[in-house]
Amino acid sequence: MKLTTKGRYAIIAMVDLAINSQLNPAPLKDISTRQSISLSYLEQLFSKLRQSGLVKSIRGPGGGYLLKKDPSSLNLLDIITAVDEKIDQTQCGGAMNCINDKPCLTHFIWTDLNSKINEYMREITLSDITLRKDVQNIIFLRENKNVSQNQRPKS
Template sequence: MRLTTKGRYAVTAMLDLAFHSQKKPVTLTDIATRQTISLSYLEQLFARLRKAGMVTGVRGPGGGYKLSRAAIDINIADIIAAVDEPVDSTKCGGKGDCQEGQPCLTHDLWMGLSDQIRSYLKGISLAEILEREHVTEVAQRQGQHVEHVVNIQKQEKLSA
């Protein structure tokens, strides 16, 4: 199974949102800066996440995004599915037409692996990942880095 950038970025952005939106909505610009993900790419991902009912947009000053439901109720498999990322280890995309329209010798093996991966990811919520000590440390460090970058940009504007 190969998880593409789309799936990895969606999970990363949702984790960032879950960590930082506890006090106020989070802008995509902030997520893009903290996670070094293109803003335009995030906009595409969040359109899909919004359509899937995972995030809610807040308009106006102080607006941004927040989770539509509790982090404990959002699992990783659903995030990946929301951005149209298949969790599939087969060559045929699970259709069973891998070899001249018929299943190949290893089709059932790879289908079983896909099912195991899907089950594993379905069993992990955003909240569970947020509780991991390493994740909390990284998120806090990234938040401090963003504040530092913003302060530098403000100083540059004042100097100009």
């Protein structure tokens, strides 16, 4: 199974939140506009993210969402897990009943791959993503749509 839209959008929205809510809460409407994700879909995702303790909501004028933890302590696996996403490469869901209620010959390969993917997702934090040069370039280009190529930040 590959990461679904739910998991991808949750990560994208949380990266956006890490970038855009440092001083003030970020309204979902703004995240929706910036990332081209439907507002109703974001509402569903953020309900789960809030229930999992990753974000907090601020009501009223000037309200929106804030990260509940420092971006350096929020990893991608936390986000994926919060929105009920499972990363499982086995066909049997880890039950070892791939073929006639027994593990297939390559079951160990897929379970090892699951471990590697989970380990990788656990190692990457929101901070790691927001500090990447390529992400910084994307932010710069979005904020300065009319800036010429040679004025971009250096990689």
